[in-house]
Each structure stands twice: as C-alpha cells, then as structure tokens.
Amino acid sequence: MGGCPPGPVTVWHEQRLRVRYEETDTMGVVYYGKYLTWFEVGRVGLLRDHGLGYKEWVRRGMEFPVVQAHVDYKAPARFDDEILVKTKVASIGNSSIRFENEVYKIPEGLLLATGHTVQVLTDREGVKIPFPPELKERLTST
Amino acid sequence: MGGCPPGPVTVWHEQRLRVRYEETDTMGVVYYGKYLTWFEVGRVGLLRDHGLGYKEWVRRGMEFPVVQAHVDYKAPARFDDEILVKTKVASIGNSSIRFENEVYKIPEGLLLATGHTVQVLTDREGVKIPFPPELKERLTST
C-alpha cells in the first residue's frame, strides 16, 4: 500500500441507541452538542468491529484526538426516539483518519443529521504517529 | 436596510469561563463535544448584550435551532484552565444567522479552537420566520 491512501470505504457501521432525557433541552429536542457524543459512540463501535477495541488502543499506546468536527442538522430527535448512527471511514491519510456519520430516526428512517470528524493518531504524549500499514488495511477492508 | 444583508460585524463578544471536571475526559483534556456548549454560552451572552436575553426570546415567541456546527481543534484545554470564548455575528440572512467563535486559554492567549454555528429563526412550532429588520440592525450594530 505504501504512501497511497486507500479509496473510500463504503461500508457503514451501524449503532442503535435511544435518546436519553439528559440529552434533550428546553426546546424538547436533543441538544446539538450531543450529536458529537453519538458520533463518538459510532466511531468506537466501528473501531471495535475492526479489532481495535479500547484495550487494543491502550496496548498499542495510541490515542485519537479529534481535530475537526462538523454537523449538519436536518430534523430534531426527541426523548425516547430510537436512533441509528451510521459511521464509515471516509479516508485515511498518513496519520489522520476521517469518519463520516449519518444519524437516522428509526423505524421511519428519517435523516436527522450528517457530519464528519477528523482524528489524528498520536502516542500517549500527543505526538502524531503514522498509521501502521496493517491498521490502515484493517480499517479499509470490509 | 431592506433585503440587503448587512456587512460582517467585527466586534467580538467575550465570555470567560473555567473548565469543569465534568467537561474533561480520559485523555485529561476537554471532551470535543463540550466546545459546542461553550459556543452556546458565547452566543447567549452576545444576544443578551444586544438586548435579546432569553426572556425577550420567549416574549417574542422565537427559537434559534442550530442547523450547522463546525469546530477546528488547535490545542487541548485541561481541568481548571481559564477560557475566553469569543463570539461574533458573521452574517445574517433572511431567517438565518451565522456566529463565529474563537476559544482561547488565558492568560497565555493560546488559541484552542475556532468554529461557527448557523441558526435559523423560528416560531415556537419550528416554522422559519424572517429576521425582524429591527433585530438585524440591533445585532449588526456595535
């Protein structure tokens, strides 16, 4: 694979959750910042499904600080709604990774939000490290 | 003023706060989603300073749901850090408003994050309403 970034991966990880009362606000809808928590839940689930559970990060001494986050809100979610968070790896650079997310209300399949996050791979001191090729492959295989 | 959008307003609202333990995560830094709460604190302060405190929104039957949020993270904040959240109105459309934010660690003045949010003005049923001209003027005056 060398330095060539792999093509986009089109397999979505799917994570279900239910809106907590704590996540709602005075407008009766989910507070806009909580979508970033849901994106996190999606990313962590995707990584776990690719053999990169948290214990494995710790073993490898890796951290994934977020350097960019973006959300477009389409429709509100309300308390007790069932939610589907879809996450995919959009691209992997030398030491960064971009995840894309879509959030749906189920069972209607109503799109609530889209967005993305960019993370860099660092060691425990916060110094950027390159993606191990074996990890890149694992995250871009389906 | 009619239909012409006012030029960008360059006066920053400044809001100080201190990092709460609740806002930090296992990496020992402020969780990425919390910056959207700080942006909210900045926006609310800016609106209050322009005579649009919450009681006034309620009196007018207005709400401001967020339709877009974006953050670029530059450096981490840690527990008990003193933070300066700067907020300005970047532009006002027919029924939307764009706020820009900068977050600094003080007293060093280290830039921690930049970002923006876009809100639409709606009535209590969530139906978009045009910005009253008098409000536009108030929010774009310094």
Next chain:
Amino acid sequence: MGGCPPGPVTVWHEQRLRVRYEETDTMGVVYYGKYLTWFEVGRVGLLRDHGLGYKEWVRRGMEFPVVQAHVDYKAPARFDDEILVKTKVASIGNSSIRFENEVYKIPEGLLLATGHTVQVLTDREGVKIPFPPELKERLTST
C-alpha cells in the same frame, strides 16, 4: 388497593449500556454525576416495560420530576466497560415513587454503585397528582 401502599417489589429491571468516552473524566473513570443519567435510563426502561413508555406519559399529561437522588460509589467504571443498571420500584406513596438502583460492571459482576431516586407524579403544570390505582398496580406487579 385503596390508600395502602403496596409492599416492596423485588423484581429488578435490567438495562445494559457501555461507557461512553464523554462520560469519563481526567481521573480516567466515569464522572460521578453520570450515574444519575444511568439511573434515568434504568427508570425509563422499567416504566416502558410496564406499559408506561414516554408516549403514554405524554398522552396522560404526566411528568415525573425527581425530588431526591442518592448515590454510593463503590468502584470506578472506565471507558468502554460494559455496565448493567438494575432498577426496581422500592415503594409507591400517594403521589411519589421510589426507585432503587444497582450498577454493575459486567461480565465480572463487580458492584460499582448503589442508589435511589424519589419522584413525584405531577401534571404538566408541575402540580402533584395522586397515582392512579391502576398505575400503582401495574408498577408493583411483576
């Protein structure tokens, strides 16, 4: 049933969840306030299992504000831990209800916390209302 409070109900509702990164703090453990969110998730699940899902509260015009909350912390939870939240109705008064909670780390079965909450039943204006006998029965049947 009349005015006699039913005896304690000993059937535990069980709800599984996984620790979110957002829920942890600089000590690397779940922030103490988040247990109240987990208690909420447990209560809501228990009520739903007894035919009192949120749509049903709304239909009946009922709300359940919390008047007391208590937690004893026994051992810390960490990011990505699998958690079991057990909830039961401990007693129902005229217009109040007491839930008890136990939180475990699974699969070890390590007890992390115990606690309780007391809620009052109110109408949408926050005025206390008596528990409808049929509701009391439903919540104290197994």
Next chain:
Amino acid sequence: MGGCPPGPVTVWHEQRLRVRYEETDTMGVVYYGKYLTWFEVGRVGLLRDHGLGYKEWVRRGMEFPVVQAHVDYKAPARFDDEILVKTKVASIGNSSIRFENEVYKIPEGLLLATGHTVQVLTDREGVKIPFPPELKERLTST
C-alpha cells in the same frame, strides 16, 4: 489535632453561575444530574480559595474521588437563571471529607436544592491516604 475531627466549619464558599441551555431538559428545567456538576464547581472553588487549586493537587499527587452524593430538589431552575452555589466543609475525617451544598436562584434567594458529597483523599493509584494535618487545618480555618 491528632485523631480528633475538627468541629463543623460554618463559612460558606459562594460561586455564581448561569444556567446553560445544555443543562436543561424537555421539562424546561435543569436536568437533575447537573446539580452534581454544580456541586463540583462549588467544591473546586472552595478548595482553590483555601490554596488548594488543581495545580496544587497535582503537585501533591492527590485525588478526591467521590464516594457518596445526595441531592434534595426543592424547586426547578430554568435556562438563563442566575444561580448561587454555596459549599462548605461539614467535616473532615481521617481520609475523608464531607461537603455540604445549597443552591439558590438569585436575586430572589429561592432555595432550589440542598445536598452533600463525601470524598476520600487518595494518591494517584487510588489508595486512600490520611489528610495531612496542615491541610485539615487549612480547610477548617475560615
């Protein structure tokens, strides 16, 4: 001072804050779990005022995990309300400390909640350590 616990300290630390939109829920009031965050803000402020700012904890290698938390809710707080959080050291044991809190809406002085937390003093590995006498004295002097 030896093993004798000092008498109760009756000086309240006062911390003002303003309700954030993020802290409210669908009932239009502050979510019950957020009071524990406010108690934290109060404790941290009290410790800082006694020369125990966070940098000092870190220098001494101390942590303060919470082992018990309790809240009695008297009246709801709403978005943008100004809040006064009062905190005092109620007692200090060998390696534990009990803080009491009162939360008021200002300027009315309406009591919103009372409560307490108990913390133990530990080293960075979570092992209980006795309160240094000089610390006890400092925390119980006014």
